[in-house]
Amino acid sequence: MKYQAPKGVIEYFPPRSRSFEWVRATLLSQIKRSGYQLLQLPVFEDTELFTRGVGASTDVVSKEMYTFEDRGGRSITLRPEGTVGALRSIIEHGLDRGALPAKVFYSGAFFRAERPQAGRGRQFYSVGVEAVGSDDPALDAEVIAIADAGFRALGLKQFKLEITSLGDAQTRALYRVDLLAFIEGLDLDQATLVRAEINPLRLFDDKREEIRDLMSKAPKLLDYLSEESRTHFEAVQGYLRDLNIDFEINPRMVRGLDYYTGTTFEFVHELLGAQSGIGGGGRYDGLMEQIGGQPLSGIGFGLGVDRALLAAEAEGVVDQAAFLTDLYLIPLGTKAKTVALSLSQELRAHELTVEIAFGDRALKTAMKSADKSGARYVVIIGDTELNSGSVDLKQMRSGETTSVTLSSLVSTLSAELLTW
RNA sequence: GUGGGCGUAGCUCAGCUGGUAGAGCACUCGGUUGUGGUCCGAGAUGUCGCGGGUUCGAGCCCCGUCGCUCACCCCA
Known part of the structure; x- marks a missing residue:
């Protein structure tokens, strides 16, 4: 065989491509019913947009981006995630100057230069929403509910929703000091210490038993929340209960993108192996400003189409008859x-x-x-x-x-x- | 980036201690007049991932390389 698809890309061809189409369409239909409108975005952006928006120290930016120089000498990067590009477009076209919250959705391919694995390709597909310009906790609940409804519309059952609050910038700064002090008191290997230095929260995500034990005694971010953050988070939980959406508070939840603040959530599927996150998102208070927009809060999610398909196949709920x-x-x-x-x-x-x-x-x-x-x-x-x-x-x-x-x-x- | 496993027909795989390839499924055609799912018959298909080495001779041994896969890491 002379030519092969580039390393790590997943291709969908018949008959499975139908299932892929079904998953994406199903997730999207829930989004459209909630009044979100399409943003048809480029798959590449100025590199700087991602380094500023996602955060230069994140793994995504520091070692997983497909970056190259175009013919005009500009540094271009294939989008590794959707939020930053969506916000750039919202700002550029003044959508944040109209009715608020501005509610948009996107769907398409994303790129990260990682070692391929089950449920992890170098090109993957997400559908996502962003709602910018409202800090109403009911909006948080609605955004979460849309994602939940999408997965349920596929027929998925064996997943759970984890939520937490990361508080505001000051809260996290205070917490970080205490957490680092705690970590310094631990006996850790070099590689782990390096990871802790970049983002101490990462240690909560370590799969090793001994590290998990050590970290179970670490201070919890939730205990540091400001009055305002705590009230907001409690309101979100209240709405979710009213909506009968089951969730679990996971105070150790770690997100790899720097922009998240306040409400943060993740959908995890039981049958998926190491890459079990089928969707996630959260609030981002400083991000609009960070990339040159108004100081508006926003919230959004990204759902993994590839992984949702794997989950649907694992649960045996793929709807063949529909095609x-x-x-x-x-x-x-x-x-x-x-x-x-x-x-x-x-x-x-x-x-x-x-x-x-x-x-x-x-x-x-x-x-x-x-x-x-x-x-x-x-x-x-x-x-x-x-x-x-x-x-x-x-x-x-x-x-x-x-x-x-x-x-x-x-x-x-x-x-x-x-x-x- | 690190580590384990694996690369033989479209798919799943077999191939004994080295002697230049096979099965099942799928596919195409047929089993006399215009009707499928079963059954029977026939047929096509591979530079045995790629490159080098050892050997009279390599799918089987050695080295390298590419890819797949699983895990770490990270995340959708």
Whole structure:
């Protein structure tokens, strides 16, 4: 094989590409129903946007970005996440000067130069929302509820929602001092100390048992929250309870992007292995300002389409039936082919999914193809049918046939399909 | 970036202590007149990931390299 896809990219091809499409469309439909509008964004941005927005010390920026120089000598980076680019666009086009909160969604590919793993590709797909210009805790709850509804619409059950509050900038500065003091008192190896220096919170995420034990005695950020942050966080929890959305408070939750403040959440799936986060997000108080906008608060999430698909497959809830062909047309002869082509055009105009058997194959072979396509109905068009003007509509599942005139095929099929 | 496992037909894999490749599934065609899912028959398909080395001879041994995969790390 001469050419292969670049290392670490996941491609979706039939038949699985249908499932991918279904996952993405399902997640998006929940978003659209909540009044979020599309932002169609570039997949690359000025490198500086990410270093300033996401944070230069984060792993995402410091070692996972696809950065290159374009022909004009500009430093360009393939987007490693969605929030910063979305906010840049909101600011650039003045969406934050209109009705607030500005509510937008995006969908597309993101890029991180990481070592590939189950549920982790170098190009991955996310759908996400951002709501900018309101610090109402009810908005936090709604954003979380949209993501939750998306996963439930897929039929997922074995996931949990974890939430916490990271407080405001001052809170975290105070907490950081205490946490670092605590960590200094621990006996840690060099690599771990380096990680702690970059972001002490990371140690909460360490998978080693001994580190987890040590860190269980560490001070908790939640105990440092200001009065205002605590009230906000409690209000969010109250709304979530009212919405009957189960959640768990995870005071040790760690997010790898620097901009998060206040409410922060993550959806974790039980069946996914090491890369178990299927979505996450939170509030970002200083971010708008950080990248040159007004000092507005905002909140958003990103949902992993690839991982949601893996989760749906693991739970066995992928909806295959949603994509079956309604009718498979088998023309016998040149004249029949012309009829089949125009008939298919008409049927498709009525939102029916129609396929035609191509290639002058034996009827038996064409029937086999029809069977493999998963088509619900088959119609054969030969000289007999052309002369009589009526066809046998065969239901593949039962094998039964009904005689239908060509002119009433559309109405008959539409009615039949309602009963599926 | 670090470590483990693996790379043989489209897919899943077999290939004994080295003698230049096989199975099942899938695919195409057929089992006499225009009807699928079972069954039977026939057929096509591989530079055995790539490059070098050892050898009379390598899919099997050695080195390198690329890729896949799982984990660390990190996150969607």
